[in-house]
Amino acid sequence: METMKTIAKRKSTRSFLSEKQIAKADLDVILAAGSAAPVGMGDYASLHLTVIQNPALLDKLNKAVQTAFKIDRNVLYGAPTFVLVSSKEAKAPNIQYANVACVMENMLLAATDIGIDGVYIWSAAAAFANNPDLRKEFGIPDGFAPISGAALGYATQNNPAEKELKVTLAVNYIK
Numbered sequence: 001m002e003t004m005k006t007i008a009k010r011k012s013t014r015s016f017l018s019e020k021q022i023a024k025a026d027l028d029v030i031l032a033a034g035s036a037a038p039v040g041m042g043d044y045a046s047l048h049l050t051v052i053q054n055p056a057l058l059d060k061l062n063k064a065v066q067t068a069f070k071i072d073r074n075v076l077y078g079a080p081t082f083v084l085v086s087s088k089e090a091k092a093p094n095i096q097y098a099n100v101a102c103v104m105e106n107m108l109l110a111a112t113d114i115g116i117d118g119v120y121i122w123s124a125a126a127a128f129a130n131n132p133d134l135r136k137e138f139g140i141p142d143g144f145a146p147i148s149g150a151a152l153g154y155a156t157q158n159n160p161a162e163k164e165l166k167v168t169l170a171v172n173y174i175k
């Protein structure tokens with residue numbers, strides 16, 4: 001798929017087939033795309049990925065987020081795979097958020113390209129913020145903090161057709 005077509009086709013999925021796992025080869029494509037993202041000062045060692053596919057741990061994570069946000073909907077939308085992106089304290093103020101976003105978007109675009117649905121999840125990171133036990137249980141290395149995660153799988157319904165690409169953000173042109 002061409003890049004612009006993939007960008008047009010990417011769309012957040014909020015209802016996954018929990019029983020339909022993605023293939024390891026596809027997961028590898030997605031993780032490799034994340035690994036190829038631009039990262040400030042090339043500081044790739046400041047980033048860490050955690051792949052969660054164990055149903056009991058996905059459930060535990062969902063419940064931890066529900067508790068943190070006092071909500072009862074499934075915040076992972078039943079996705080069978082969740083890739084948590086963590087970062088060390090950044091070398092420049094807040095640059096870790098930009099780095100993680102680049103990794104996330106690369107992964108979500110790669111997923112779209114190979115026919116896997118996904119959604120960017122911010123809320124999951126909050127569950128880890130003041131919870132060292134949870135960080136330990138999910139194998140987050142010392143010194144790293146989860147910042148975002150990608151829920152991945154297959155949507156319960158076909159995604160709508162690709163959107164038309166046009167400039168919709170506010171822009172001011174200086175000529």
Ligand SMILES: Cc1cc2nc3c(=O)[nH]c(=O)nc-3n(C[C@H](O)[C@H](O)[C@H](O)COP(=O)(O)O)c2cc1C
Pocket residue numbers: 010011012013014119120121122123124
């Ligand atoms: C930084 C960031 C955080 C997000 N967090 C969540 C989230 O926690 N839960 C969720 O359902 N969607 C989340 N989203 C998805 C956005 O709501 C979604 O991308 C946006 O509404 C545009 O829709 P689209 O992805 O279908 O084009 C997040 C997106 C970004 C970029």
